[in-house]
Amino acid sequence: MNRHTQPPPTPESALRALEEKLGAALPPILRNRYATSNGGSFGDPRKRDAEWQLHPVFDSSDRKQMKRTAEDVLHYTRLALQDARFPRDGISIAHDYSMYRQLFVRRDPASGNIADDILLFDVHTGEWSAPYAGDLQAAIDQARVPEAVQPDPARALPVFRYYADPFESGVMRTSGETCQCCGQATGYIYDGSFYAIGDESHFCPWCIADGSAAAKFDGEFNDAAGVGMGEVELPMRVIEEVSQRTPSFFSWQQERWWAHCNDAGRFLGEIEHVDRALLASEPAADFVRETCDDAHLDAGEGWQWLLDTPSRERSFAVFVFGCLHCGKLGGYVDLS
Ligand SMILES: [Zn+2]
Ligand SMILES: [Zn+2]
Known part of the structure; x- marks a missing residue:
């Protein structure tokens, strides 16, 4: 399914x-x-x-x-x-x-x-x-998508360059709810963060992807200052795409966006959702080491514990990103 x-x-x-x-x-x-x-x-x-x-x-x-x-x-x-x-x-x-x-x-x-x-x-x-x-x-009841607003199978979901799967991370879900931007019930709704003056934050994936929600309500999904994690400078168009046209993710602290090769990384999700083979591969080696350091885990049992423990049973989250150019993994530990 x-x-x-x-x-x-x-x-x-x-x-x-x-x-x-x-x-x-x-x-x-x-x-x-x-x-x-x-x-x-x-x-x-x-x-x-x-x-x-x-x-x-x-x-x-x-x-x-x-x-x-x-x-x-x-x-x-x-x-x-x-x-x-x-x-x-x-x-x-x-x-x-x-x-x-x-x-x-x-x-x-x-x-x-x-x-x-x-x-x-x-x-x-x-x-x-x-x-x-x-x-x-x-x-x-909300997840009960009324017959009238079943997603249109002919309409492909937008692809987010910097976000692997907003459904898996939970910020996007199937719903009969109406988008607060375009006013349509598309069968999907975004329920993650959106920083703006107003209360609107429930949008369809299309109004996020084409920038119309960010423009209409003058807000951003991800803190522009956190794109590059305050460590690297990125082209303005990249920062805008992440902050205005890319879904956010649920985090304890203000979210940050890892970057590499002069581009924002692709959000792969909380570590519990990330492919184990990928985490064991060479491009992940630095990330694994840094994560163990930051979370005070040893590289053997500690790391294994992290892989075996669902995020809700930990006092911290680990967000993983992948470089779109060289494949390297990166991210950060988010303390509660
Ligand atoms: Zn919409
Ligand atoms: Zn890279």
């Missing part, structure tokens, strides 16, 4: 089959979400870089969907129940990419109905929370 587009709707028959097995109706928020898209992801309003994968409903309408949805809500619920601390009346509905955290709903013991509160289960602590976030429901 291309993660830039949400999966197809869940057939009503598949929803009914699931409800029959559960012996209860799904809460409306989930039912509506499944009716527009069977699975896919949505952001977490409580944690900016977190993304939830909604467990699909098993759909036997064709082989492709059967295969895609084989690991469904029931599958994940069975897995969750293997942990004795997971509530016996819980139904697992989503997990984060590490699988350590899950969202679930519960059956009301008296009525047997499934309540619409969404709770969080954390495998590390074994704890689960009372309603995790009311606004999570809004996030689920």
Whole structure:
């Protein structure tokens, strides 16, 4: 599945089959979400870089969907129940990419109905929370791209020269939301930082790429002073492209942009998203050494720990860039 587009709707028959097995109706928020898209992801309003994968409903309408949805809500619920601390009346509905955290709903013991509160289960602590976030429901609903604003398959997403994948970093997502610049619902929305006087910051990828959002609201996505990390001078057109026509990324401190070979580097993402083979290659050697120094890690176990630990479990982030000319990697450690 291309993660830039949400999966197809869940057939009503598949929803009914699931409800029959559960012996209860799904809460409306989930039912509506499944009716527009069977699975896919949505952001977490409580944690900016977190993304939830909604467990699909098993759909036997064709082989492709059967295969895609084989690991469904029931599958994940069975897995969750293997942990004795997971509530016996819980139904697992989503997990984060590490699988350590899950969202679930519960059956009301008296009525047997499934309540619409969404709770969080954390495998590390074994704890689960009372309603995790009311606004999570809004996030689920927002990720539900209405039929009318499904992304136009004929319209290719703009390519950002200095940004590998804004969907992976989480600043861009599929959404039914309207762009605050062009007023159109394109099926995608940007939700990263934008420095301007006004409050507008939710734009479609096209209004970012062609500079119209930055021009209309007189703002910038990335701090122009941080392009080159204050260490190298770059041509003005490069600084403008990064600050005005390139998405930002979620960071603790004001973001900076690594540069090399008299050009801005390409943002490859937080280190957790960067290809392991690339990080082990020769062009990464200096970067690895510098990162270990800056993060006070030894090059052996410390570095391995960094590769094995998701960013949200660290007190710092590591942003990685690649040179568009010589292939060298660079970046910096972002302390919380
Ligand atoms: Zn737009
Ligand atoms: Zn270079």
